[in-house]
Amino acid sequence: MRNQQNQALSRSNYQLRWMRWSRQLVRWALGGLLLFLAVLLVGLIPVNNRFSPTTDGVEVAVVSNAVHADIIVPVRTDDMDWLERFDERNFPSDVSAYSHVAIGWGDRGFFLETPTLADLNLSTTVNALFLPSRSCLHVTFTRPERFDSAPSVTITSDQYKDLVAFVQRSLTTSPTGNPTGHPISIPGYSYSSTDTFFEAHGTYHLFNTCNSWAGQALKAAGIRAPWLSPLPKTPAMYLPNQ
Numbered sequence: 001m002r003n004q005q006n007q008a009l010s011r012s013n014y015q016l017r018w019m020r021w022s023r024q025l026v027r028w029a030l031g032g033l034l035l036f037l038a039v040l041l042v043g044l045i046p047v048n049n050r051f052s053p054t055t056d057g058v059e060v061a062v063v064s065n066a067v068h069a070d071i072i073v074p075v076r077t078d079d080m081d082w083l084e085r086f087d088e089r090n091f092p093s094d095v096s097a098y099s100h101v102a103i104g105w106g107d108r109g110f111f112l113e114t115p116t117l118a119d120l121n122l123s124t125t126v127n128a129l130f131l132p133s134r135s136c137l138h139v140t141f142t143r144p145e146r147f148d149s150a151p152s153v154t155i156t157s158d159q160y161k162d163l164v165a166f167v168q169r170s171l172t173t174s175p176t177g178n179p180t181g182h183p184i185s186i187p188g189y190s191y192s193s194t195d196t197f198f199e200a201h202g203t204y205h206l207f208n209t210c211n212s213w214a215g216q217a218l219k220a221a222g223i224r225a226p227w228l229s230p231l232p233k234t235p236a237m238y239l240p241n242q
Contacts, residue, residue: 043226043227043228043229043230044226044227044228044229044234044237045226045227046224046225046226046227046238047219047224047225047226047227048219048222048223048224048225049224051222051223051224053153053154053155053240054154054155054156055154056154057154057155057156057157057159057160058073058074058077058079058154058155058156058157058159058160059073059074059152059153059154060072060073060152060153060154060155060160060163060218060221060223061073061147061150061151061152062150062151062152062214062218062235062236062239063102063147063150064150064211064214064232064233064235064236065232066232067210067232068104068106068210068211068232069104069210069211069214069232069233069235069236070102070103070104070138070140070214071102071103071104071163071167071214071217071218072100072101072102072103072142072147072150072152073100073101073103073160073163074099074100074101075098075099075100075101075141077157077160078157079157079160079161079164080160080161080164082101082139083095083096083101083141085168085183086101086139086183086196086198087182087183087185090185090187090196090198091141091190091193091194091195091196092190092192092193092194092196093193093194095141095194098141098142098143098194099143099144100141100142100143100144100147101139101140101141101142102138102139102140102141102142102147103137103138103139103167104137104138104210104213104214105135105136105137105138105170105200105202105210105213105214106135106136106138106204106209106210106213107133107134107135107204107210108133108134108135108136108200108204109133109134110204111136111138111189111197112136112186112189112197131205132203132204132205133203133204133205134203134204135200135201135202135203135204136186136197136198136199136200137167137170137171137183137197137198137199137200138195138196138197139195139196139197139198140191140192140194140195141194141195142194150236151236151239152239153223153239153240155221155222155223159221159222159223160221162220162221162222163217163218163220163221165220166216166217166220166221167217168180169201170200170201170202170213171183171184171198171199171200171201172184172198172199172200172201183198183199184198184199185197185198185199186198186199206230207228207230208230209230209231211229211230211231211232211233211234211235212228212229212230214229214235214236215228215229215234215235218235218236223239224238224239225237225238226238
């Protein structure tokens with residue numbers, strides 16, 4: 001009888017401890033969610049508020065889908081030739097006839113293993129968001145008609161140089177640490193005949209996403225953009241034609 005009472009008491013204590021831990025976990029989860037939302041709201045505060053577009057310069061566009069944002073710029077200007085920088089030999093087919101290039105940064109595993117949203121799986125998403133992970137740069141040569149409805153802005157040559165420098169700093173190059181060295185391509189991965197991937201600096205996580213990188217690129221060029229932009233569609237929310 002006493003053993004049965006002890007066992008019942010033990011089960012009761014275990015249930016009480018589990019209930020206390022469950023309530024604590026719920027509080028932590030709610031607290032974390034509220035903190036995340038607060039950071040997001042504060043992050044939407046714009047920076048570079050004195051920015052004004054120019055009528056004679058380089059047009060920069062931002063293309064976003066449900067999860068990802070790319071910066072789109074001309075392939076060649078007086079300040080930069082991206083075809084030389086990325087080397088067309090790294091791409092599955094001839095890209096020399098394309099006028100623009102889309103550049104995006106993101107989680108390496110997500111990029112390489114998720115060519116379409118249909119390929120998205122839970123483990124890849126969880127790893128990308130909650131575990132700091134390696135990154136890479138996705139580069140796609142394209143044409144204007146493919147992004148003619150995307151938000152865009154025209155910036156000066158000096159501002160464009162700052163944007164170029166930001167992208168250059170994102171690339172992992174060989175020799176290591178040399179900003180003008182050769183970008184390191186990731187062979188065997190592409191979504192089409194005109195795109196490929198390059199190794200990149202930076203760690204991907206919940207507060208530093210592909211959208212964050214696009215927003216940081218705009219800020220580096222002096223363009224009005226959110227202070228933080230980890231969510232889809234947020235990097236371009238302050239562009240003049242939005």
